[in-house]
Amino acid sequence: MAETFSSFRINPDRMLDSFTQLALIGATGDGGVNRPTFSDAHLAARKWLKAEIERSGLEFRSDGAGNHSAFLLCAGQHAPILLLGSHLDSVPNGGRFDGALGVMAALEVLKTVKENGIRLKVNLEAIDFTDEEGTLVGLLGSAALAGHLSQKDLASPRGGRENLVTGIARAELSDESMLSAARSKDSLAGYLELHIEQGKRLERAGVNIGIVSAIVGIWSYRLSFIGRADHAGSTIMDDRLDASLGASAFTLAARELVMKDFPNCVVNVGKMDFAPGAFNIVPARVDLALEFRSPDAEEFNRLDAALIELARREAGRFGLELKTEFLGKHSPSIMHDKVRNAFANACDNLGLSHVSLSSGAGHDGQSLSDLCPVGMIFVPSVEGASHSPREFTKWEDCVNGANVLLQAVLRLAAG
Numbered sequence: 001m002a003e004t005f006s007s008f009r010i011n012p013d014r015m016l017d018s019f020t021q022l023a024l025i026g027a028t029g030d031g032g033v034n035r036p037t038f039s040d041a042h043l044a045a046r047k048w049l050k051a052e053i054e055r056s057g058l059e060f061r062s063d064g065a066g067n068h069s070a071f072l073l074c075a076g077q078h079a080p081i082l083l084l085g086s087h088l089d090s091v092p093n094g095g096r097f098d099g100a101l102g103v104m105a106a107l108e109v110l111k112t113v114k115e116n117g118i119r120l121k122v123n124l125e126a127i128d129f130t131d132e133e134g135t136l137v138g139l140l141g142s143a144a145l146a147g148h149l150s151q152k153d154l155a156s157p158r159g160g161r162e163n164l165v166t167g168i169a170r171a172e173l174s175d176e177s178m179l180s181a182a183r184s185k186d187s188l189a190g191y192l193e194l195h196i197e198q199g200k201r202l203e204r205a206g207v208n209i210g211i212v213s214a215i216v217g218i219w220s221y222r223l224s225f226i227g228r229a230d231h232a233g234s235t236i237m238d239d240r241l242d243a244s245l246g247a248s249a250f251t252l253a254a255r256e257l258v259m260k261d262f263p264n265c266v267v268n269v270g271k272m273d274f275a276p277g278a279f280n281i282v283p284a285r286v287d288l289a290l291e292f293r294s295p296d297a298e299e300f301n302r303l304d305a306a307l308i309e310l311a312r313r314e315a316g317r318f319g320l321e322l323k324t325e326f327l328g329k330h331s332p333s334i335m336h337d338k339v340r341n342a343f344a345n346a347c348d349n350l351g352l353s354h355v356s357l358s359s360g361a362g363h364d365g366q367s368l369s370d371l372c373p374v375g376m377i378f379v380p381s382v383e384g385a386s387h388s389p390r391e392f393t394k395w396e397d398c399v400n401g402a403n404v405l406l407q408a409v410l411r412l413a414a415g
Contacts, residue, residue, distance in 0.1 A: 004414075005118070005407070005410035005411070005414065006349050006407070008112060008116060008118075008406060008407070008410065009112075009403050009406070010105075010108045010109065010111075010112050010399070010402045010403055010406050011108065011111070011112065012395070012399045012402075014108065014111065015104055015105065015108040015398075015399070015402060016395060018052060018104050018107065018108070019100065019101065019104045019398075021048065021052075022045060022048065022049075022088070022096075022100055022104065023096040023100070025041055025044050025045045025048060026039070026041030026042070026044070026045065026090070027096075028093055028389060030389040031095075031096065031389045031390070031391075031392070032090075032093055032094055032095050032096060032388065032389025032390075032391065033090050033094060033095070033096045033100075034090065034092060034093050034094070035088065035089055035090040035094075036089060036090065036091070036092055036133070036135040037089040037130065037131040037133065037135040037136050037140075037167060038066075038131075038135075038136070038167035038168070038170050038171050042088065042089050042090075043170065043171065045088045046068050046088060046128065049068055049088065049103070049107075049128060050068060052107070053069075053070040053107070056070070056107070056110075056111050056114070057114065058070040058071065058072055058107075058110055058111070058114065058126075059071040059072070059073075061125070063144075063145070063180075063181040064144070064173065064174075064176075064177030064178055064179070064180040064181040065130050065140060065141045065144035065145065065149070065173070065177070065178050065181035066130040066141060066168075066171050066173050067127055067128065067129055067130055067141040067142075067144070067145060067181065068127070068128045069085065069125050069126055069127040069128065070106075070107055070110050070125065070126040071123065071124070071125050072110045072113060072114055072123065072124045072125070073123055074113065074118065074119060074120035074121075074122065074123050074124055074413065075119070075120055075121055075122055075123055079121065079122055079123050080122050080123070080186065080187055080188055080189040081122060081123045081124070081125045081187060081188055081189060082120075082122045082123070082124055082125070082188075082189040082190050082191075082192070082409060082412060082413050083125050083127055083188060083190065083191040083192070083368075083372075084105075084106035084109060084110075084124065084125070084126050084127070084191070084192050084193065084405065084409065085102060085103055085106045085125075085126050085127035085128060085129065085191075085193065085364075086099045086100070086101070086102025086103045086106070086128070086129070086132070086193050086194070086195060086363075086364065087099035087100075087102070087103065087128060087129045087130075087131075087132035087133070087141075087364065088100055088103055088128045089130070089131055089132060089133050089135065090133060091133050091135075091387045093388075093389065094133075094386075094387050094388065094389075094391070095385070095386060095387065095388055095389060095390070095391025095392075096391065097196045097381075097386075097391050097392070097393050097398075098195075098196060098198070098386055098387065098391060099132060099133075099195075101194065101195070101196060101379075101393070101398055101401075102193050102194045102195050103126065103127075103128045105194045105398070105401060105402040105405055106126035106127070106193075106194070106405070107126045108402055108406075109124070109126065109402065109405055109406045109409055110124050110125075110126050112406060113406075113409075113410075118410070120410075120413035120414060121413060121414065122189040122412075122413045124409070124413070129141035129142045129145075129364045130144075132363070132364055134158060134159065135159055135163075135167075136157055136158075136159045136163060136164045136167050136168075137149075137153060137154070137157040137158060137159065137164065138158055138328065138362075139330065139362065139364055139366070139367050140178070141181075141364070142364035142365075142367035142368060143367045144178050144179070144181040144182065145181055145182065145183055145367070145368070146182065146183075146367045146368050146370070146371045147182035147183070147371075148367055149178060149179060149181075149182075150179075151175065151179065153328075154175050154178060154179075158220070158327055158328060183371075185371055185372065188368075188371060188372040189372065189373075189412070189413070190336070190339060190372045190373040190374065190375070190412060191364075191365055191368045191372055191373075191374045191375075192339060192374075192375050192376070192405060192408060192409065192412075193363060193364070193365055193375075193376045193377075194376075194377055194379065194401045194402065194404075194405045195363065195376060195377070195378055195379075196378065196379055196380075196381045196386065196391070196393050197210055197378035197379065197380060197381045197384070198360075198361050198378075198381055198384065198386035198387075199360065199381060199384045199386075200381070200383065200384035201355075201357055202355070202357075202378060202379070202380040202381075203380045203381065203382065203383070203384065205355065206353075207353045207354065207355045207380075208347070208352040208353045208354065208379075208380075208397070208400055209343070209347050209352050209353070209354040209355075209377050209378070209379065209400065209401065209404055210354070210355055210356075210357045210377060210378035210379075211335075211340050211343045211344060211347075211354050211355070211356050211357075211375075211376075211377055212335050212340075212356075212357065212358065212359050212375070212376035212377065212378065213295075213334070213335055213340070213356045213357060213358050214295045214332055214333060214334050214335060214358045214359070215295075215332065215333040215335070215358070215359045215361075215362060215363055215365060215366045215369075215376070216293040216294055216295045216332055216358065216359060216360055216361070216362065217293065217294055217295070217297065217300045217329070217330055217331045217332035217333075217366075218291060218292075218293050218328075218329070218330045218362045219291070219292055219293075219300065219303075219304055219328075219329045219330075220289070220290065220291045220327040220328050220329075221289075221290045221308075221324055221325060221326055221327055222287055222288070222289060222290070222324075222325040222327055223247075223250070223287070223288050223290050223311050223322065223323070223324055223325075224285060224286070224287045224288075224322070224323040224324075224325070225243040225244075225246035225247045225250070225285065225286045225288075225311075225314075225315055225318075225320050225321075225322060226243060226284070226285050226320055226321040226322070226323065227240075227241035227242055227243040227246070227282070227283065227284055227285070227318070227319070227320045227321075228240075228241040228282070228284055229276060229281050229282055229283070229284035230281070230282040231280065231281070231282070232279070232280045232281055232282050233280060235282060240282050241282075241318070241319050241320060242282050242283060242318065243274075243283045243284060243285050243286040243320055244274065244283045244286050245318045245320075246286070246314050246315045246317070246318045246320040246322075247272060247286035247288050249314045249317065249318070250269075250288075250310060250311050250314040250315075251269045251288070253310055253314060254267045254269070254290075254307060254310060255267065257306060257307070257310055258292070258303070261306070262294070262299065262302075262303050262306075264294065264295065264296065264299065265292060265293060265294040265299065265300075265303050266292065266293050266360065267290070267291070267292040267293075267303075267307065268290075268291045268292070269288050269289065269290055270289045270291060271288065271289040272286055272287070272288045272289075273286065273287045273288075274286050275287075290307070290311075292304070292307060293360060293362075294332060295332050295358040295359075295360075296332060297331060297332050300331070300332060308324060311324070330362055330366050330367075331366075332366075333365065333366035333369035333374065334369070335365075335369075335374055335375050335376060336369075336373035336374055336375055338373055338412070339373050339374065339375025339408070339412065340356070340375055342375070342407075342408040342411045342412050343375060343377050343404060343408045345407075345408075345411060346403075346404045346405075346406075346407030346408045346411065347404055349407060350400070350403055350404060350407065352400055352404065357378070359376065359378070361386075363376060375408070377401060377404055377405065377408075378401075379393055379397040379398060379400065379401040380393060380394070380397050381393055382394065
C-alpha cells in the first residue's frame, strides 16, 4: 500500500504562501515574530488559522484548552485520529519558524490528502497546541489533551496565576474548560511533528532530516539564597551574609558539575532577582530560576539530586539559608519505533539523508508519549539560531520536511 502513495508530494508554493501570511502576524520587523500565548498577535494568528482552515474546505475544531485544529475525515466518524502539528505561540521576540512551520506543514498535509481524495484507515487532524513555549504554564494544550493537566498546575503556573487568569479570560477559556480537554487513548492513532532543529548538528553534518530518538526531560526550580541585609559601606566583608555570593557560586559550580559529570545534560540559570536590590545594601535574598535537561530518566534523577546538594553546599559555604521551590518536571520521552521507521522509509523514498538524534528542547510530543505512538523530525536550522529573529531554515529544507511528514502519514495511516 505504501508504494501506491509514494508519488504524492505537498504543494510547496501553497505552503509558502500560508507560511508567509502567518509570519506577518506579530512580525517584529527584523525577521522575527512576537506572539506570546494569548497576546493580541497570538489571538490574531489563531483567528487567521481558523479562516485558513475553513477556506481549505476542512473542518475547524477547538477544545476547552484552546487547542485549534483542522480535521479531515478519511475513514469512519469513529475511526481513530492521527494527529499532526505544533504551535503558533512564540517566545517574546522569537523566530517565525519555531512551531509555526510544524502547523503549516501539518495543514498542508491535510490539504494534499483532501485534494487527492486519499482514503485512509484513520482520520487526520492538524493541531495548533496552546502555550507550548511556557508563557503561562508550558505544554499547556498538549498536557490538557493528554489528561496530564491538573488543578495544581493551574493554581501555581510557571508564568504566575494572575497572568494565567488574565490570559485564559482573553481567550474565553476557564480552568474548568482546560481540564475538560482530555482525550482517550483509543481515540488517537499517533502524533507526528515537524520542527526546526534549533541547533547546528544537521547543518554541520550536511544531513537533510533528523529523526528524533528522544525528547529531553526538563526539570525546573526556584532556588532562594537567603542572607541578611546590611550597609554595603560600613559592613566589613567578613561580617556579611551576602546572598549574591551563594547564588553566583552555585551558578558557576553547576556549570562545572554538568560539564564534568553529566556531559549529555545541560543546566541553565536564566534569571536572578536580588532583594532589596540597591547599590548600597548587601543582598538579603537572591531568587534564581534553575532549569536542567537530560534525555535519560536515570541520569535525570541523579542530576536533580546533585544540583540540589550543590546548592545546599554553596549556601552553607557563605552562611546562607536555602529554600527550594519545585516548579515542574517533564520526564524524558522516547519516540516510538514504528513512527521512526515510517520517517526513515519516507526519507529513503524521497532520496533524503537522515540521522537519529535526540531533542534538547521540549516539545508537545512529550505530553502525548504515554497516550499514543509519537514521532518527530527536524529540518536544519541555519547557524543553529532559534528563539531569535535570526532563526532561519531554507525553504527547500522546509519542503523536504513536509514531504517526509506526508509520506510518513500515508505509510502509517494506510495500516
